[in-house]
Amino acid sequence: MKKKVLSLLMCTVLAAGVVGCSSGGAGTTDGGNATQTSNDGSKTYSTDKITINIWDSNQQPGLQEIADDWTAKSGVAVSIEVIDWDNYWTLLEAGASGGDMPDVFWMHSNTAQMYMENGILLDLTDYIAADSAIVKDNYYEGVWDLYNSDGKQYALPKDHDTIALLYNKAIFEEYGVDVPTDDWTWEDMYEAAKTITEKSNGDIYGLALNTSNNQDGWYNLVYDYGAQVITEDHKGTTIGSDQGKEAMEMVRKLLTVGAPQSVVAETGTDSLFQSGKVGMITQGSWMINSFYTAENHADYAWAMLPYADTNGNGSCDSGERYSCYNGLGWAANAGVSDPQACYDLISYFCSEEGQIKQAKLGVTMGGMKGVSEDFANAFEGMDVSAFTRAEEEGDLYFRPYTRKTPVWEDALQQAGGFLDAWQNPEDPALMSTACDNAQKIIEDAIAAE
Template identity: 30%
Template sequence: MRRVWGIIILLGFLIAVSACSQEEDATADGESTITYAYWDKNQEDMLKGIVQEFNQEYPNIHVKLELTPYDQYFTKLDAAATGGGLPDVFWMNGPNFVKYASNDMLEPINEYIEEDNLDLSPYPEGLLGLYQYEKTTYALPKDYDTVGLWYNKELFDKAGVSYPDETWKWEDLVDASQKLTNPDKDIYGVAAYIQDAQASYFNTILANNGYVISEDKKESGFDDPNTIEGLQKYHDLIHKHEVSPTHAQMETTEAASMFESGKVAMLFQASYMIPQFKANEYTNENVDVALLPEMKKRANVIHGLGNVIAKNSANKAAAWEFVKFLSSEKAATMQAESGIIPAYEGTQDAWLKSTPNFNLQAFLDMAEVAEPYPVSKDTDKWSSIIQDNLAKAWSGQMTVEEASEVIDKEMEKVLEEE
């Protein structure tokens, strides 16, 4: 009798295993719903189009899009992670990746890549490496961004100033800004904002031979004279040359909004703003983009997003098929046509042709002099330290040197604890 019961139990176990296996296999081929979280409303229509194309191949996998503005995005994700309710697939960036990977919130995808024999050669190695933690891959690259100097052709023409080009040095930017600034009409030559570090002061630090964080992620760069000088030159646009709106003004009205309304003639801004400037009738007709001016060298920050799968996703097979499609040549081409630089090599031509009235080649050229976005395990902690203290310097409460000294000390404390 015991033998009979043993056989029955064994058969029951095998049936259960088989059922679970079928259920997992059916996730990608059967009816299932997955959630996809992102933060850029400018890309919403393009993402809807990608989902429609995905459903041509996988009609039984339903994708629910979840838009959350960037300033709320990671707060919402952190709360969802704590409660075990992360979206199945979601956008990830460099500053937050290590935190999520090291806390076992993301699904490793090495085995998926190997099983599908997925060719990774079309993706830039730097972007693949950005989403690797302890030699494990967690994301496929979606896109990348570099930074250029956007300028208003109408304002330049009215002031009789030549457009920016590859010969421009920092002094040329200052000189042109002085000629373009018209206090009587509340028009400024440039906007020296700091709200978006990637698009603003990170670039003057790098171009002045400074650095934000050391390559080994152990030291702050804010005690380096080149870093401090790079910040000072950017700060001087407001407080010395008076060719930029004040920090208070740009806290009330975003620098990009001022640029879109013709109140600012030049703006450091990343390629991710192309869809917004393209959609705005005024900027679509009146602005263009050039290389950033050279300081001690020409340099800028490069960063790219990755699509990741939640470790606790109940639909991992379906999620993987979607992630794989999101990083495919087809999806990359659709991104390119919408104005986003795709990570998939060979599809940038479509991106260049997507907006012929903008000199998008400038962003590809800036990629050749780009340096990785500065990150560590607790990027958010020291990023807040930088932002809080630079805001005090930009509003005149302390000098750039004083702010840099505080940042350096506080940032190194954070790095020591990592």
């Protein structure tokens, strides 16, 4: 779920003419269907093992349990290997360029289009058509559509996520500040953070906002105030509009009472929070377990994200409280020897049975609609309903993307984008100029796609 810059050398893939070599689990053959189906409908697979790569160690135990359930039914062993985010994409790119590649793996909105366009992913379209367990309308539309290219489906929705506000009850109590509620606006968050920072003489920061983590941070304010990072047709942006500038002005104010970006870059928001140096952070549902199992977890609590009272009526109306949502996709290497086996595993992960168990185990919220209530009840003693209420009582928008998201996403974080404004939040003029620059950066990047 991290959003760092990815460099995909797809020209190397095309030049090499190599697509989807397997790591030896399902084999390195021509990708023909080697599964045999008997008269009674049971299947005999040609492979005895499927390898999976993921990047989140928090999810590995639960996903392995679900995979083991499928193994008990299929007779095919499943091995899940965790590789850190940066190395995950480096190794996957190397595999796409002619090296070893896992059989099944996660796809992300930053990279999906390039992988889909270059023949690296197994086309799941025909398998889905023959599978009664997978019905498009049962899944979150944004996640399903993300992994569709030219009418072909290359991944199935693994999950979806939302964003909430995490706070330290002990810090709020120590400095006499009321804890966050569902009635909080972003101005309320600013005032609370300001009070904590000032009363502690800077020993404790009221909040920490990592500007490089757009999905769980500043993107949400942009939508609350009525602008869009990327328009719904994926052909433009309104970040330089009056509404966009109002949103980013609020971001600027929050940065003035939070941990400096130099501190955040060195330590990270999660570490600052868990070390008791920060009163609040915003975070995604995929990170709940890290805080649930933390040493001081009894001091932690979740609330829905604040809202922007744009009409000034003192209540949260439709369109004033947004949470970004994103979703990973289960994909397979196009060159596996037994694509039916790989698809059947993916189908099981994404079936109602697999999705409900994923939620009950607290792995993540489902890519299938209607199963997230089980996720909210998975963390005994910690109320995480803010994540499910974000979509029940607020509004969702899908994480902004275009064909080459990393191009403009990276540029926004550099000099000439928002970097100067984020590092010098005391100057409102810098933020206004940055919004104008961001408008042009995104427009130019889309035009070049």
